[in-house]
Amino acid sequence: MKASSxxxxxxxxxxxxxxxxxxxxxxxxxxxxxxxxxTPAIFEHPFALPTADTFSAAGYERVFQRGHFVDNYRNSxxxxxxxxxxxxxxxxxxxxxxxxxxxxxxxxxGGFFVAGIMLPIRLGTVPILxxxxxxxxxxxLTALVLVYTAMSLPLAVxxxxxxxxxxxxxxxxxxxxxxxxxxxxxxxxxxxVRPGLAAVASVTMLxxxxxxxxxxxxxxxxxxxxxxxxxQQFVGQFxxxxxxxxxxxxxxxVPLVVLFVVFxxxxxxGLSQGIGK
Amino acid sequence: MRRAHYRYFLAFTLPALAxxxxxxxxxxxxxxxxxxxxxxxxxARFVGLDxxxxxxxxxxxxxxxxxxxxxxLEFFAIHLLVEVPVGLLLAALLTSGRLRRSTGxxxxxxxxxxxxxxxxxxxxxxxxxxPLWGLVDYPLLGNENTALPTISLMSVWQYxxxxxxxxxxALLAVPNDVLEAARVExxxxxxxFWRIKFPLIAPQFGLIAILTYIWTFNxxxxxxxxxxxxxxxxxxxxxxxxxxYRTFFGSSGQLADLDLGATVASVIFLIILVITxxxxxxxxxxxxxxEL
Amino acid sequence: xxxxxxxxxxxxxxxxxxxxxxxxSASGGDSGKVVLTLGSWRTEDLAMWQDEILPAFEKTHPNIxxxxxxxxxxxxxxAIQSQVDGGTGPDLITCRPYDxxxxxxxxxxxxxxxGKPMLDAFDKLALDPWAxxxxxxxxxxxxxxxxxxxxxxxxxxxxxxxxxxxxDEFLSVxxxxxxxxxxxxLALGSAESWQLAYNGLxxxxxxxxxxxxxxxxxxxxxxxxxxxxxxxxxxxFDAWKPYLPKxxxxxxYADMTQLFALGKAAILPDGSWDINQVxxxxxxxxxxxxxAATAGGERYVQEMPDMAIGISAASKHKAEAETFLAWxxxxxxxxxxxxxxxxxxxxxxxxxxxxxxxxxxxADLKQGxxxxxxxxxxxxxxxxxxxxxxxxxxxxxxxxxxxxxxxxTAELQKGLSAWYEPQK
Numbered sequence: 003m004k005a006s007s008x009x010x011x012x013x014x015x016x017x018x019x020x021x022x023x024x025x026x027x028x029x030x031x032x033x034x035x036x037x038x039x040x041t042p043a044i045f046e047h048p049f050a051l052p053t054a055d056t057f058s059a060a061g062y063e064r065v066f067q068r069g070h071f072v073d074n075y076r077n078s079x080x081x082x083x084x085x086x087x088x089x090x091x092x093x094x095x096x097x098x099x100x101x102x103x104x105x106x107x108x109x110x111x112g113g114f115f116v117a118g119i120m121l122p123i124r125l126g127t128v129p130i131l132x133x134x135x136x137x138x139x140x141x142x143l144t145a146l147v148l149v150y151t152a153m154s155l156p157l158a159v160x161x162x163x164x165x166x167x168x169x170x171x172x173x174x175x176x177x178x179x180x181x182x183x184x185x186x187x188x189x190x191x192x193x194x195v196r197p198g199l200a201a202v203a204s205v206t207m208l209x210x211x212x213x214x215x216x217x218x219x220x221x222x223x224x225x226x227x228x229x230x231x232x233x234q235q236f237v238g239q240f241x242x243x244x245x246x247x248x249x250x251x252x253x254x255x256v257p258l259v260v261l262f263v264v265f266x267x268x269x270x271x272g273l274s275q276g277i278g279k
Numbered sequence: 280m281r282r283a284h285y286r287y288f289l290a291f292t293l294p295a296l297a298x299x300x301x302x303x304x305x306x307x308x309x310x311x312x313x314x315x316x317x318x319x320x321x322x323a324r325f326v327g328l329d330x331x332x333x334x335x336x337x338x339x340x341x342x343x344x345x346x347x348x349x350x351x352l353e354f355f356a357i358h359l360l361v362e363v364p365v366g367l368l369l370a371a372l373l374t375s376g377r378l379r380r381s382t383g384x385x386x387x388x389x390x391x392x393x394x395x396x397x398x399x400x401x402x403x404x405x406x407x408x409x410p411l412w413g414l415v416d417y418p419l420l421g422n423e424n425t426a427l428p429t430i431s432l433m434s435v436w437q438y439x440x441x442x443x444x445x446x447x448x449a450l451l452a453v454p455n456d457v458l459e460a461a462r463v464e465x466x467x468x469x470x471x472f473w474r475i476k477f478p479l480i481a482p483q484f485g486l487i488a489i490l491t492y493i494w495t496f497n498x499x500x501x502x503x504x505x506x507x508x509x510x511x512x513x514x515x516x517x518x519x520x521x522x523x524y525r526t527f528f529g530s531s532g533q534l535a536d537l538d539l540g541a542t543v544a545s546v547i548f549l550i551i552l553v554i555t556x557x558x559x560x561x562x563x564x565x566x567x568x569x570e571l
Numbered sequence: 572x573x574x575x576x577x578x579x580x581x582x583x584x585x586x587x588x589x590x591x592x593x594x595x596s597a598s599g600g601d602s603g604k605v606v607l608t609l610g611s612w613r614t615e616d617l618a619m620w621q622d623e624i625l626p627a628f629e630k631t632h633p634n635i636x637x638x639x640x641x642x643x644x645x646x647x648x649x650a651i652q653s654q655v656d657g658g659t660g661p662d663l664i665t666c667r668p669y670d671x672x673x674x675x676x677x678x679x680x681x682x683x684x685x686g687k688p689m690l691d692a693f694d695k696l697a698l699d700p701w702a703x704x705x706x707x708x709x710x711x712x713x714x715x716x717x718x719x720x721x722x723x724x725x726x727x728x729x730x731x732x733x734x735x736x737x738x739d740e741f742l743s744v745x746x747x748x749x750x751x752x753x754x755x756x757l758a759l760g761s762a763e764s765w766q767l768a769y770n771g772l773x774x775x776x777x778x779x780x781x782x783x784x785x786x787x788x789x790x791x792x793x794x795x796x797x798x799x800x801x802x803x804x805x806x807x808f809d810a811w812k813p814y815l816p817k818x819x820x821x822x823x824y825a826d827m828t829q830l831f832a833l834g835k836a837a838i839l840p841d842g843s844w845d846i847n848q849v850x851x852x853x854x855x856x857x858x859x860x861x862x863a864a865t866a867g868g869e870r871y872v873q874e875m876p877d878m879a880i881g882i883s884a885a886s887k888h889k890a891e892a893e894t895f896l897a898w899x900x901x902x903x904x905x906x907x908x909x910x911x912x913x914x915x916x917x918x919x920x921x922x923x924x925x926x927x928x929x930x931x932x933x934a935d936l937k938q939g940x941x942x943x944x945x946x947x948x949x950x951x952x953x954x955x956x957x958x959x960x961x962x963x964x965x966x967x968x969x970x971x972x973x974x975x976x977x978x979x980t981a982e983l984q985k986g987l988s989a990w991y992e993p994q995k
Contacts, residue, residue: 012377013469019372022365025436029403030391037408040850044827048412062384068618092295099291099442103284111292116559119493120551122523123542126306131657133301140659149494152302155295158491164486197448204444212396212500216643218650219657234643235614237398251399258394263387270565290578297582338989339956410818411826421820421971422761507645509960511764512820512967528649531667531765532952532959534674535652 030255037061037248044244061245065236065253070224074232075257077221080143081228082211082261085150089158089206090199092151098161098188102174112163118156123149124215125134134220146228150213155205161205163200166191203265211258229254298520306440312544330542344543346514347522348550350427354518355495357431358438363487365435366442371472373443374450386447402502404433420505423515430516434501438494442487449480489558495550499524509533519547581867597601603889606636609880610661612647619911627907628898635891637663653681655885662886663895666710666879668700669948670957682882682889683707691988692900697918699877700944710879711896714908714915717843717933718774718873724855726754726837734859738775738807741862745814750835756814758836760822761970764963769875770840771811772966773945776804777871778864790950792993803864805976809969820971843914843933844877850929858929860936876918954990961986 035051036044043056052058065071100112130149131140139145169191177187192199219229233254237247314330316323337340366449369389373382392400408415408429410464419429453476499520508530510516525533527540609620622638628637640661642650648671654660655678664680666672675681684690685707690698693712701710722734730751735741748756761767780786780800788794794801816822816830828848831839839849850856863870878900882892893932898904905917906924912926916934925931947959961983968974 015372015375016381019369019378019385019389022369023385026389026392029407029436030395031305032406033403041829042833043532045412045833048406049544064556077522090300092298095291095411097297099288105284105288105293108288113556113559114304115295115299116555117552117611118299120497120548120555121307121311122497122499122520122544122547123303123307124524125527125541126303127653128656129306129309130302131653131659133306135658147383148298148302152298152304155299155303159295161486184291194415195450201445201448208394211394214646216412217644219653222640232464234398235395235641237614237643244313247319251402255395256401259391262390262394266383266387266390293578294582338756339953339986403824408821409826410821411816411830416818418762418818418821421760421818421822423972503645507763509764509963511964512971513760524649528652529671529674530960531648531671532963533949533955533957534670535648536952 020120027196033248034252037245037252039245041049041244042240043247058245061243061247061249062223062253063247064243065249069236069250069253070227070234071229071253073225074227074229077143078229078257079261081146081150082207082258084143084147085154085210086203086206088147088151089154089205093155093158093202094195094199096155097159097166098191100159101166112159115159118153119160127219131219139220141221141223143221143226146216149216149220150210154210158202158206161202162195163193164197169194187204194267200265202254204262207261207265208258211261227237229257234253258278303486308539311548312541313538314545315497316538321486328540331546332547334539334542337568340539341387343514343517343522344546344549347519348519350516351496351498352517353427354431354434354498356491357428357497358435358491358495359488361432362435362439362483363491367446369439369443370446370450371476373447374476375468375472377468389443390440392427392437397437397500397504400433400437400501401514404436405505421512423512426512430502430505433505434498437501445487446480446483449483450476453479485558485562492554493551493559496520496547519543519550523547578656583593585681590823598802604634604636605888606638606663607888607892607895608638608640609887609895610647611639611641611662611663611665612644612877613665614643615640616912617641622869623911624904624907626894627903632894632898636661636896637895638872650900651675655883658820658855658885660883660885662883662888662892664710664881664883666701667729668879668944670950670953672879673953676709678880679884682884682886682893684708684711684881684885687893687897689897689900692919692921694920697876700949701879701881705779705845708737710881711900712876712918713878713880713899714912715918716877716915717877718770718875719841719843719858719860719933719936721839721841721849722859723754723831723834723837725834727857730837732837735862737866737868738778738810738862738864739866742810745811745838749814753812755816756838757816758817758827758831758839759815760812760819760824760827761815762821762826766790766824766827766841767808767946767966767970768959768962769945770842772804772808772875772962773947775807775861776946777800777873777941778861778868779804779807780946781869782871782941786943786946786949788990789946789987790993792991795994796834796980796987798858802976802980805969805979807864808966809976812970815970818912840908842875843916843930846914846929846933848926856929858932858936866935872936872940872942873945874916874937874942875944879913925942951987951991956986956989958983958987958991 032048036048038059039052039056040058043050043052050056088204096115100108134140134145137222139148173194174191178189180189212230214230214234217226221227222231233250236250313323315325315327317326317329333340334344365459366367367397373386378385392457406420407413410418411414417425421424457475458471461475466474498518502518502521503524506516508521508525509532510521523540523543526536526543529535573652615737617639625637625639629635648667651660651664653666666675689711690708697712698708701712702708722878729732731978732744732747732748735744745756746755749826759771774984777785782795782836785794785800789796796842816836822830827839828845829839830836832849832851832854834854841849860870874912878895882889886892902919902921904920905921907973909915909917909923910926913925913930916930925934947962951958952960965979965982969976969979984994
């Protein structure tokens with residue numbers, strides 16, 4: 003009796019998750035499937051699989067002919083990974099300091115950081131552009147890394163502060179009594195906030211990869227073009243060439259999905275090593 | 280020790296502060312400052328709060344502002360009421376202990392929409408709900424009453440992975456011995472969840488709610504990708520982010536207005552600041568009382 | 572103390588590395604070639620510029636290398652403004668017509684073109700949409716677009732229909748197609764409100780407000796939007812409503828084009844720029860112009876100055892930019908451009924022949940018709956609420972919420988009277 007209700011419960015859990023997973027994935031497959039069809043077939047039967055008549059990979063051919071996907075991927079990877087790592091390192095140091103040291107103006111500094119989440123960053127475009135020009139960083143990936151790091155820090159610091167607060171005091175004191183320096187103490191508590199780091203990394207990464215505005219303003223040249231900007235140009239260019247457009251959209255989305263799949267393993271390891279056990 | 284504290288504090292915060300101040304805080308302040316000026320002439324002229332006065336008294340600008348604010352509240356409410364509960368359900372299912380190796384697969388599949396760019400999300404849903412080619416006969420995006428809820432739900436579809444992953448992390452962090460004790464006492468999955476796990480992850484909801492608030496009040500991308508910078512019908516999908524963009528940068532039929540745009544941004548900032556400040560203030564006080 | 576010092580040193584070192592290591596690649600330093608960038612909102616033209624037009628220019632100007640760098644039209648104004656205000660931006664800027672360009676002129680984005688010989692290729696009228704308040708030209712016209720109707724000739728033959736020339740004929744054609752029931756009469760949706768104005772009202776309306784008479788009348792303040800002529804134009808637009816396809820409220824421009832291109836709709840109110848998207852496969856497409864208000868009445872066609880190019884005041888290579896701009900005034904460029912890009916029409920004095928039949932059909936519409944640009948973009952959109960945006964909004968409301976022509980025009984007049992001096 004117990005076993006069968008147990009099994010029924012498991013079935014319900016699977017059934018629910020399958021429903022949600024289909025809801026999440028089916029619409030995306032729609033794009034991928036249609037990218038292998040001809041334009042009339044896309045619109046007349048959007049939900050049909052390509053048949054011998056309607057199958058066409060010509061969209062991808064055109065995309066590869068005109069696109070610079072290898073360069074675009076490299077640029078996006080450099081910018082996304084660079085900014086995410088920089089954000090994590092700087093935010094960890096700052097959040098540790100903000101929660102650890104009882105300094106009178108700490109709440110002020112914390113508030114100053116958090117305030118940054120509340121403004122649309124596009125507001126600062128022109129001054130940012132001017133800064134980059136005067137630093138000689140115009141049209142470089144470095145400019146993007148700096149802006150994205152600056153823009154991600156507020157949320158990263160705010161989130162990591164909540165994780166650092168949950169670290170037991172005794173642990174740090176024990177480390178200090180053992181003669182560890184402050185940096186060493188930080189590295190001892192770091193494994194405890196690993197889930198936090200993973201969460202921060204994932205929320206930092208997504209908007210950076212998908213941002214269109216700053217690549218357009220700060221690094222518009224062909225050599226520095228990111229995937230999102232490259233794809234956006236296709237969207238205009240193939241305004242009514244739907245197979246190519248869908249092909250470009252698919253190609254633009256794949257790396258971040260892969261990045262997340264690879265990264266989510268790390269994330270889970272972090273979770274189980276951190277607090278779970 | 281106190282002197283040392285100051286030094287460590289500075290040393291650890293300085294790198295982050297430097298980057299943040301130079302490439303975010305100063306540029307933003309620099310632009311916000313224009314809300315106190317009239318930039319129309321050759322030289323910017325200090326006008327005090329005139330721009331704010333204009334924003335709230337000009338019949339057109341004030342109507343658009345209040346409309347965008349109300350729309351934004353609706354946009355936020357739908358996220359809070361749909362995205363967070365669904366995220367919780369998914370996180371609870373993933374950590375129900377009834378899955379073995381499939382957890383990772385489900386988690387990844389459910390998170391994939393979150394990684395997409397809004398261009399794809401817009402395209403997907405426009406095709407699916409298109410009255411000509413899609414599954415829904417009713418012109419959801421063409422009706423003033425349904426357009427905004429429809430776009431909000433598209434956004435929920437995309438971002439439900441975020442509360443899911445936060446709550447999932449919190450649920451995994453529930454100590455095993457607590458769960459073991461519950462099991463020994465014969466509590467079922469349902470009881471264990473509501474009596475034990477839920478209270479333990481409850482503090483997460485405050486954080487998620489406030490983040491959702493901040494994100495939706497800074498929302499822009501999806502509405503812009505779907506409906507451009509004067510989002511219709513009849514501005515029914517206009518939110519503060521698109522209002523700011525349209526005012527600050529102009530649209531095809533409207534000229535850019537730097538100072539009024541900066542004014543709009545400053546007002547959005549205040550709206551977010553008041554709520555967020557209250558939240559963190561409360562949190563801070565509560566933490567203090569815990570420590571005592 | 573050590574920690575703090577280390578941190579300061581780290582930040583300083585990072586700054587040094589950043590500024591020294593990444594100096595921007597000097598533009599075209601080698602071989603003395605000057606690189607010019609040309610900003611545009613026409614991402615779809617990238618291939619044409621790269622493969623056809625720029626090689627033709629570079630053949631005769633080997634020391635100038637022009638790069639076409641387009642930005643999606645939705646982001647174009649924002650990107651150009653941010654770039655120029657920040658101190659960068661392309662050497663050659665594609666200019667939006669009328670009010671937007673006037674504000675750009677006022678902010679000093681462009682070099683003056685006064686007295687340059689290249690201007691001789693154009694009439695004053697053609698230069699006007701890009702002139703400053705002082706009347707000086709700042710951008711050189713590239714192309715105009717026309718509005719009209721694409722129709723599916725096979726459907727017209729099948730249903731035994733004649734191309735309509737008056738509003739009454741137009742409506743009876745629509746009724747006949749609707750009664751037949753096999754095809755959608757009009758491929759028109761209201762999700763994108765701009766095209767309700769640009770391809771709808773601004774195309775058929777001039778027949779009622781008498782083209783330039785009405786438009787200039789609004790600008791000068793001698794006419795009001797609530798005048799019977801304007802109300803009649805809005806009523807003519809309203810008369811299409813029963814013939815809209817299913818779910819038209821949420822159909823986008825791309826959906827309409829597809830509906831027509833798939834042979835499922837008989838008539839598509841559109842702009843000439845869409846020729847290549849509409850004439851696909853073996854679809855038998857023709858073009859007709861906006862109907863006259865009454866039989867034997869005057870015909871009007873919307874000819875919209877669409878695109879011009881100006882020299883950025885911040886360019887470091889103004890002489891070369893001028894050389895390129897002057898080249899765009901030559902018959903060589905103009906005929907190359909309009910024939911590679913059917914649906915765009917030369918604004919120069921020299922007549923140009925169009926090899927594309929639909930483009931030629933569009934060009935023929937101008938004969939015997941009075942020409943007028945879009946109603947709302949000149950002067951009337953330089954304040955709050957901008958007239959053009961308001962027109963989009965009320966037209967959408969007419970189709971989605973049954974706003975009447977009377978109420979729509981009254982609302983527009985109220986908006987205009989609120990800020991536009993001549994209308995106060």
